[in-house]
Amino acid sequence: MRTVSISALSAALAVGIALVPHTALTAPAKEAVGKTPPEIIASRAVTQKLGAALKAALEQAIETGGVINALTFCHEKAGPIAADLGQEQDVLIGRTSLKTRNAANAPDNWELAVLTQFQARKEQGEASEALEFAAVIEDDAGKKTFRYMRAIPTTTLCLRCHGENLETEVDAKLRELYPNDQARGFKEGDLRGAFTLARPIP
Secondary structure, rough: EEEEEEEEOOOOOOOOOOOOOHHHHOOOOOEEOEEOOOOHHHHHHEEEEEEHHHHHHEEEEHHHHHHHHHHHHHHHHHHHHHHHHHHHOOOOOHHHHHOOOOOOHHHOOOHHHHHHHHHHHHHHHOHHHHOEEEEEEEEEOEEEEEEEEEEEOOOOOHHHHHHHOOOHHHHHHHHOOOOOOOOOOOOOOOEEEEEEEEEEEE
16 A cells, blocks of 8 residues: 555645545444454554554653653654554554544544444444444545544553543643643543554555
8 A cells, every 4th residue: 555545645634634424333343243354453453553652651651750650642642553553564553532632633524424323333232442433435536435433442551531520740741742632531441442443545
């Protein structure tokens, strides 16, 4: 895949272009009996790799400098870690949520539809960690893109910066780094957000 393809898709997502009608969101990324599509296997692996890398780095930041240090790490390093992995895997990958902290991670129209679907499925009893969705979508120019999302459940680790009762210094640092922060008030098990991946199809 050429870098120019990634750049073009990135620009399209940045302006929130709806690449597919919401009515196309009809089913989660379930595999056929006895066979998981290779695109799903690959996407699960990449998003799991990003999740593991962010968790390890976050835990290290907390160990060396506490929660405030972790906030600084997330502000400065989380995006580049995702970008580096995306470059390595030749995909666009990141995180988004219905309640964002960093405005750069706000969902585009397609992601918003999937996140809304995830929330509805969770309210119907599905476990957050089991929520995923994939689709091949086509824009007005006929260019196709494989897109995948996998839910991020709220864990105990998340609550130190995203929970209901934040420490005073944590709250102050969040207000400094993210004046328009919406990503707080979560409880363990809530739908924190989702990993989002896009791969242009040649």
